[in-house]
Every structure is written in structure tokens, then in C-alpha cells.
Amino acid sequence: MKLNLKTPIAFIFFSFSLFITHSTLASDVYLKIDANEFGQGILRQRRHECLIIAPAHVVENAFKIDITTSDRSKYSAEVLELFPGDLSVLRFVNENPSLCRQTGWSTKTNLNALLEMEKQGELRTMLADGSIRITDVDIVSYDKYRNINIRPRNSLDAISKGESGSPLYIAGQFSGMLLSVKNDIGNVIRQDAMINTLSLFFGDTVKVGQLSRTHLNNSIKVTSNSPEKAPVNELEFSGVIAKSAVT
Numbered sequence: 001m002k003l004n005l006k007t008p009i010a011f012i013f014f015s016f017s018l019f020i021t022h023s024t025l026a027s028d029v030y031l032k033i034d035a036n037e038f039g040q041g042i043l044r045q046r047r048h049e050c051l052i053i054a055p056a057h058v059v060e061n062a063f064k065i066d067i068t069t070s071d072r073s074k075y076s077a078e079v080l081e082l083f084p085g086d087l088s089v090l091r092f093v094n095e096n097p098s099l100c101r102q103t104g105w106s107t108k109t110n111l112n113a114l115l116e117m118e119k120q121g122e123l124r125t126m127l128a129d130g131s132i133r134i135t136d137v138d139i140v141s142y143d144k145y146r147n148i149n150i151r152p153r154n155s156l157d158a159i160s161k162g163e164s165g166s167p168l169y170i171a172g173q174f175s176g177m178l179l180s181v182k183n184d185i186g187n188v189i190r191q192d193a194m195i196n197t198l199s200l201f202f203g204d205t206v207k208v209g210q211l212s213r214t215h216l217n218n219s220i221k222v223t224s225n226s227p228e229k230a231p232v233n234e235l236e237f238s239g240v241i242a243k244s245a246v247t
Contacts, residue, residue, distance in 0.1 A: 027166050028052075030068040030126045031077075033059060040125060040165030041067065041090065042177065043100045046202050050100025052090040053198070055164045055179050056082050059090060067092060069099060072130040083197055085146070085189065086179050111192055114170055115142050120153065121170040123178060123186070125163045135159065137168070140185060148176050148188040159186045 029041035029052050039058035044051050052067065059065055065077040067090075077092035094100075123135040135157050137150040150168065152159060159181045166178045168188045176188040195204065 027124065027126045028070060029054075030128055030130070031058060031165065032066040032068075032128070033062045034064055037062075038128075038162035040163065040167075040178075042165070042167060043069075044089075044202065045100050049091065050094060051080065052077060052092065053177070053194070054088055054090060055177070056086045056088040057180070058164055059088055065090065068126075068128065068130060069094075070126065070130060071096075071099070073099075081201060083201075085193070085197055087189070087194065087197055089198070089201065109173060109191070111175060111190060112144055114173065114175065115139065115148070118170050121150065121168050121175065123150065123159065123163065123166050123168055125166040135163075137186070139170070142190075146190055146193040148190055150178075150186045150188060151184060158184060 027040035028043040031039040031041055031052075031054060033039065037058065039054055041052040041054040044053055059079055060082055062079070065079075067075050067077050069075070073094070073096070075092045075094055077090040079088055080091040081089045083089075119139050121137050121139060123137050125133045125135070127133055136153040137159075138153050140149040140151050142148040148168065150159075159178070161181055163186075164178055164180060167174055168176045168178060174191055176190045177194060178186050178188050180187045198204075
């Protein structure tokens with residue numbers, strides 16, 4: 001009799017621990033748009049603000065955006081910026097300074113080497129109640145610049161459009177974010193492509209007075225055609241030339 005009592009208790013404890021471990025590696029935010037559309041988001045710090053990165057098509061025409069965070073807190077959000085390649089940044093007001101932790105997704109990794117070795121991964125999605133759904137996926141194809149295509153490993157599983165914004169993990173490393181689904185094939189934007197698109201906005205590599213070669217290969221030159229200013233034939237400028245610009 002004692003054995004029968006201990007067995008389910010041990011099983012419940014193990015399942016709870018597994019849930020907590022995975023919940024720290026899923027999407028940070030559950031999005032509800034205009035009461036009938038859903039999506040996912042990832043938190044990111046920019047100076048004093050805690051912001052949300054999400055697929056642009058999910059939020060760009062929204063009248064109302066409600067979010068639920070991993071601690072089950074609820075907030076309202078608004079679109080702050082839209083970027084090429086179906087990315088957006090949202091702003092929301094919260095009173096928890098520890099909510100927006102500096103996540104490791106913005107650290108560049110050798111994703112091409114990882115994709116050459118690993119052919120499977122996990123799509124991790126937050127549900128409306130804050131719980132986490134993990135979908136095992138196969139990597140169908142990828143290119144070296146922007147896209148990873150995935151498909152559920154189990155034929156009974158399906159990737160739905162409400163999972164747009166879910167992070168893809170390969171070998172435990174954040175590798176990209178799901179943008180869209182077509183014919184049960186999910187299109188994921190690579191982690192390094194996200195960094196390149198958003199780095200100017202978040203100030204990852206560009207500082208005032210210094211323009212990184214990552215974003216601009218050639219100097220910006222203005223040539224004077226005026227004969228009165230013949231000694232000054234060429235002016236070179238460097239620095240941030242446009243706020244929130246994407247190269």
C-alpha cells in the first residue's frame with residue numbers, strides 16, 4: 001500500500017520539475033489581438049524599456065493588443081516599430097523591473113555549423129494560461145542567410161498560425177522565431193537574421209559617431225561640384241544617419 005502511494009507522488013514531482021525547466025526557454029509573451037487573433041512574443045531590453053519582438057503580420061493592423069507574460073501577468077501593448085522581413089517591436093508598461101531580463105538570444109552563435117549537425121529541434125509555445133507546449137520538429141531545409149523550414153516530427157501534431165512568434169530551439173540553443181505556416185511547414189527567421197535586422201534599433205553594435213561595417217560596407221560620400229569649393233572635393237560622414245534604420 002505504501003508503494004502505491006509513493007509512486008504517483010514521485011511522478012507528479014518529476015512532471016512539475018520538467019515543466020518549470022522548459023517554461024524558462026519558451027516564448028516570453030502570449031499575444032491576443034482584437035479578441036480573435038493570437039501569437040507569441042519575445043522580451044528584449046532597450047535602455048530603460050522592456051519591449052516585445054513579434055511577427056509584424058500578427059499585430060500591424062491591430063486595434064487592441066493584450067499580452068500575458070510567463071508569470072501570468074496581463075498588460076496592454078502597442079506597436080512601436082515595424083521592420084522589413086515581418087518583424088515588429090511592441091511597447092507595454094509594467095511595474096516589474098525583473099520581468100524583462102537580458103536574454104541570450106541576441107548573442108551571435110555559429111548557426112550554420114549547428115544546422116549542419118542537427119536536423120531536429122523544438123518549437124516552444126506559451127498558451128493562454130501561461131503553460132508551455134513543446135512541439136518536436138524536423139528541420140526540412142534552411143538557407144545561410146534568413147530561413148529555416150520545419151515540420152512536426154509527429155504526424156499527429158500540427159503547427160497553427162497562433163504559434164507565430166514561438167522560438168525554435170536546436171540542441172538547447174535559441175535558433176530563430178516562427179513567422180508563418182503553410183501546408184504544415186513552418187517558416188522560421190534565423191536568429192542571426194533577427195540580430196542583423198534589429199541591431200540598429202536596439203543599439204547592439206552601432207554607437208553614436210561610429211558606424212559598424214556590419215551595417216554599411218562603404219563610407220557615405222558627398223561630392224561637391226561647385227568650382228568655388230574646388231579644394232574640398234569630397235566629404236565623408238560616419239555615424240547613425242537615421243533613427244531605427246534597417247540596412
